[in-house]
Amino acid sequence: MEKRILEQRWPWAVAAAIGLAVFLASFVEVGDWDRRPDGTVEDIAKLAERDDLNVLFILVDTMRAEHLSSYGNKRNTSPLIDRLAHSGVRFAHQTAQSTWTKSSMVSLWTGLYPVRTGVTRFDDVIPPEALLAPERLRKAGFHTVGLYRNGWVAPTFGFDQGFDVYEKPMPTPLPPNVKRENPTVSDKGSDQGVIEAAQEFLRVSGHDRWFLYLHLMDLHEYIYSAETAVFGGRYKDIYDNSILWTDETLGYLIETLADLGLLDKTLIVLSSDHGEAFLERGSEGHAREVYRETTEVPFVISFPFRLDPGIVVETRTQNVDVWPTILDIVGAEPLEGVDGRSRLPEILASAKSNSEAADTIAISDLDQNWARRGMEPLPTIAVIDGPFRYVRTHVANGKKVREELFDDRDDPLEMNDRLADEPEVGERLSAVADDYYTKEPSWGEAPTREISELELNLLKALGYKIE
Secondary structure: HHHHHHHHHHHHHHHHHHHHHHHOOOOOOOOOOOOOOOOOOHHHHHHHHHHOEEEEEEEOOOHHHHHHHHHHOOOOOOOHHHHHHHEEEEEEEEEEEOOOHHHHHHHHHOOHHHHHOOOOOOOOOOOOOOOOHHHHHHHHHHHHHHHHHHOHOOOOHHOOOOOOEOOOOOOOOOOOOOEEEOOOOOOOOOOHHHHHHHHHHHHHOOOOOOOEEEEEEOOOOOOOOOOOOOOOOHHHHHHHHHHHHHHHHHHHHHHHHHOOOHHEEOOOOOEEOOHHHHHHOOOOOOOOOOOOHHHHOEEEEEEEEEOOOOOOEEEEEEEHHHHHHHHHOOOOOOOOOOOOOOOHHHHHHHHOOOOHHHHHHEEEEOOOHHHHHHHHOEEEEEEEEEEEEEEEEEEEOOEEEEEEEOHHHHHHOOOOOOOOHHHHHHHHHHHHHHHHHOOOOOOOOOOOOOOHHHHHHHOOOOOOOOO
């Protein structure tokens, strides 16, 4: 098995390294790639019957939903993503299960909340007994390939389960007209290497049935070019510049799919692990709190055909729903006993303007001491139910608890605490949080491993402070 994987891996990996210089030198406007046929809601329901359907899963690290044009940004930050959303499905209210990558991604892949994965600390590892979505896809006959740049999803933490090939492309220096503005980041790679490796894989093996996962990091690092520096120079502006850069970078991959005749055979899924804060409450970045700015993420599905109009699912959904939904769409075996559920029924109902599904109670959970060795857990949790967000935060080393309640109907930015005005709602959602913490990890306590100083330094290069 290993020999076969290596034989498949190296041709396109080497070609990717050679071709990257050409890619960097040819960053020009992509053409009109969308040559997909028109489709209907009936075609969505029939996708599970197809044996030629591929899945491209794009995870854009640190993508806050409302900074995309299709999610309400008045700036034109994401024309390609918007085009996919407007001709496919956009989930309008998507919640990430954590605001730190490793914990969030384990929940996404397994469909389980962090308390049930047990992976909440920097040295936790996904146990071999865990069932990840790629394992279901491989069993269904997909050739599974993952390309990542974030060290928190490295195979040493168990994220390679279910993948035939899972690797981090070699870093390539950025050209002079490209800037990296995240002051805490010292990593030297870029997503262009991931995209080029993906393109070469598609050219070599694209006509097999495949699942391709790309974990992109340029937005996390606030990378942009002179051409995408169109929104200003403030921190939040640079973030939008970087979204546009990422959107343009993705355009080359979509163009390749079209040129190879694969676009009408591919289900494209885009999501994120968490958002980003811009001093709304005095802090910036992520992996610290569970307010809306770091938990509201995009979720877009683009089909191998165009819908006109596209579908918008307005009910509250979560990242634990992503893979139950995709596995249902492609007809693969489901993940069993999970906290998420397939949203295919809501997609079909929304397409018929007959959506009656009630909002899900969504949860986002973070151990604020995830990066501190030897420290006791310091949990913070958000419970979202309809317009309400209840946030419980342990402060002062766990000696005090701060509770807040927000109502987005008259406070869309969720800045005004309404707990004193709505005590019954606060008590009800507090009980949900209490019940959440009674759950046990599905596979027992997560194993841990010693992380070398070299690996710690590589993780710190992403901007994380590990004590």
